[in-house]
Amino acid sequence: MRCIFLLSGENFDLAREEVLALAGTEDYWMFENVLILDADFRFERLAMARKVYQYLFECDYKDLKRKMEGFDWRKVYERNFSMRIINLSHVKLHEKEAEFAKYVWEKVKEPRVDLEHARTKIEIIVTEEKVFVGKVLKEIHHEFHKRRPSVRPEQHPTTIDPKLARACVNLTGIPVGKVLVDPFCGSGGILIEAGLMRFNTAGYDISDKMLLKCERNLDFYKIKRFRLEKRDATHLSGLVDYVVTDLPYGKGSKVTDSLDNLYSDFLKTLWKILRYKAVLIFPSTVDHKKMLNKTDFVVEHEFNVYVHKSLSRNIVLLSRPE
Numbered sequence: 405m406r407c408i409f410l411l412s413g414e415n416f417d418l419a420r421e422e423v424l425a426l427a428g429t430e431d432y433w434m435f436e437n438v439l440i441l442d443a444d445f446r447f448e449r450l451a452m453a454r455k456v457y458q459y460l461f462e463c464d465y466k467d468l469k470r471k472m473e474g475f476d477w478r479k480v481y482e483r484n485f486s487m488r489i490i491n492l493s494h495v496k497l498h499e500k501e502a503e504f505a506k507y508v509w510e511k512v513k514e515p516r517v518d519l520e521h522a523r524t525k526i527e528i529i530v531t532e533e534k535v536f537v538g539k540v541l542k543e544i545h546h547e548f549h550k551r552r553p554s555v556r557p558e559q560h561p562t563t564i565d566p567k568l569a570r571a572c573v574n575l576t577g578i579p580v581g582k583v584l585v586d587p588f589c590g591s592g593g594i595l596i597e598a599g600l601m602r603f604n605t606a607g608y609d610i611s612d613k614m615l616l617k618c619e620r621n622l623d624f625y626k627i628k629r630f631r632l633e634k635r636d637a638t639h640l641s642g643l644v645d646y647v648v649t650d651l652p653y654g655k656g657s658k659v660t661d662s663l664d665n666l667y668s669d670f671l672k673t674l675w676k677i678l679r680y681k682a683v684l685i686f687p688s689t690v691d692h693k694k695m696l697n698k699t700d701f702v703v704e705h706e707f708n709v710y711v712h713k714s715l716s717r718n719i720v721l722l723s724r725p726e
């Protein structure tokens with residue numbers, strides 16, 4: 405089905421790629437934070453989209469009334485309806501929602517309005533360039549603030565927030581039934597989100613203390629399908645499906661004093677064990693491009709995410725060459 409995704413505002417590139425990874429397509433068009441593509445997956449997985457619509461039509465604002473009048477609302481109408489305008493443009497709109505609702509009212513049999521809980525929620529999304537009209541399929545509410553790191557029983561100073569962790573899991577495009585591995589799992593920020601999405605996970609860390617913390621955090625969220633092991637991420641063997649990991653920031657690496665060596669050893673190991681895709685989160689203090697250039701991985705995408713004045717993160721999606 406052709407869908408409209410209303411993306412949340414922190415990082416449009418990351419938000420777009422999260423949707424594309426799950427939809428398994430590169431075919432899309434985008435206007436500001438409005439993304440349009442053919443998609444069919446469980447939309448509630450998404451971290452960085454606020455709403456998903458069935459695409460009905462698009463037009464210039466001046467043609468909107470004519471298009472609303474011409475559209476066959478019987479095709480999408482169920483039980484009752486509401487009409488809402490989402491104005492993302494800087495232009496003040498003079499028309500009221502009721503003026504557009506009348507086109508639906510006039511076309512369907514036994515029309516009923518329900519502004520609170522309509523079965524047919526029609527929304528008119530106005531961007532600077534175009535207007536998109538959609539029927540709401542999914543409103544995505546994750547309540548990430550209730551899962552913020554500070555409410556976990558165990559803390560880690562560099563853990564990533566749950567929204568970003570979930571977006572990184574989704575960036576791999578991991579389908580149901582595959583296993584996600586975090587080889588530097590720390591207190592489990594990534595494993596929590598992957599676990600809540602019901603993936604089987606494995607977490608490794610070189611520190612017993614961190615593994616205990618991780619276990620306590622996963623138990624806190626009643627996550628069951630995980631395996632934690634004390635392992636050195638630079639010496640892993642066997643194959644893993646998908647990897648998502650937040651690399652060490654310098655402290656706590658017991659393998660070597662040099663972070664560069666740790667990273668390059670890990671990349672060599674990853675090359676041997678990775679079956680599909682990996683998302684690596686590098687602190688901006690590290691020259692990740694230089695390191696990745698020495699590998700044969702394909703960098704499919706990279707995103708810079710602001711943390712605070714002196715730190716940002718570079719998130720890199722890697723795969724093997726075809």
Ligand SMILES: C[S@@+](CC[C@H](N)C(=O)[O-])C[C@H]1O[C@@H](n2cnc3c(N)ncnc32)[C@H](O)[C@@H]1O
Pocket residue numbers: 560562563564587588589590591592593594608609610611614635636637638650651652653656657658659666
């Ligand atoms: C940046 S933290 C991970 C943070 C994690 N995402 C969280 O939510 O807490 C990196 C972790 O890597 C672990 N570590 C460092 N060197 C390691 C190695 N060679 N093998 C496995 N784990 C290692 C550290 O103990 C630390 O817990």
